[in-house]
Amino acid sequence: QGYPLEVQASNEFIAKSFIAHLMQFQGHLPNIKLHSFAYYAAEYWMDHARKTQMDNLNELASRLLQVDNSAFFNWVRIHDVDLPWNSRELSRSHKDIAPPIYYAAQGGLIMILNSLLKHHADVNAQGGRYGNPLQVASVDGHEDIVQLLIENGADVNAQDGEYGSALQAASAYGH
Numbered sequence: 001q002g003y004p005l006e007v008q009a010s011n012e013f014i015a016k017s018f019i020a021h022l023m024q025f026q027g028h029l030p031n032i033k034l035h036s037f038a039y040y041a042a043e044y045w046m047d048h049a050r051k052t053q054m055d056n057l058n059e060l061a062s063r064l065l066q067v068d069n070s071a072f073f074n075w076v077r078i079h080d081v082d083l084p085w086n087s088r089e090l091s092r093s094h095k096d097i098a099p100p101i102y103y104a105a106q107g108g109l110i111m112i113l114n115s116l117l118k119h120h121a122d123v124n125a126q127g128g129r130y131g132n133p134l135q136v137a138s139v140d141g142h143e144d145i146v147q148l149l150i151e152n153g154a155d156v157n158a159q160d161g162e163y164g165s166a167l168q169a170a171s172a173y174g175h
Contacts, residue, residue: 011051018045019060025074029090039088042079046107058111062119065100065112073097082106082129082136098128105133105149108142113149123152130169131161138170139163146170 018041025038049061064072076097079087086092101121104113106128113133117123123133130136134154137145146166150156156166163169 008052011048012057015045015048015052015057016060017041018048019057019064022075022078023060023064023071025078026070028070029074029077038078042075042087043081046081046103046109049112050108055111058109058115061109061112062115065104065116067100072100076103099125101125102128102133102136105137105142105145106140108137108140108145110142110144110148113145117148117152123149123154124158126160129162132158134158134166135161135163135169138166138175139173141170141173141175143175 021037021041022045045061049057063069064075066072073092073094074090077088077090077092080089080097081103082098099122101113101116101123102125104116126132128136130139132154134146134149134156135158137149154166159165161169163172
């Protein structure tokens with residue numbers, strides 16, 4: 001017979017648990033081996049968050065994705081979804097890490113991106129493998145994110161990153 005499982009509620013619970021775990025990594029991360037749960041939470045919290053768009057989850061995720069929050073930088077140091085080969089490089093400098101809006105765009109986290117934009121995040125912020133939020137959203141085929149960024153003033157002609165422009169980035173992956 002089995003037990004009915006509410007998928008969205010389950011994903012919300014998992015994402016909240018992962019984010020709460022990552023939020024404990026404030027301040028300087030010592031070069032010690034972290035518990036494997038930290039690596040797992042860092043790698044997969046956005047996957048679970050994307051499957052639920054609950055306001056209370058977005059509040060917590062928005063707190064993590066703040067440039068003045070050392071837990072944000074430590075999350076990226078533990079697992080950089082943009083540059084996975086740079087993961088677990090716990091001594092990376094802040095200047096080597098893309099801004100939070102970039103990661104929200106990459107993760108397809110539209111409600112979190114909306115929140116960041118309402119708090120005056122720079123829609124054209126530079127950084128990351130693909131150069132800016134519009135290009136990373138284009139690479140990953142997040143049409144709703146691309147639309148939101150353009151509506152909020154993203155420069156569609158910005159030249160930077162691995163593919164040069166958002167159009168080239170989208171085209172490279174057939175979007």
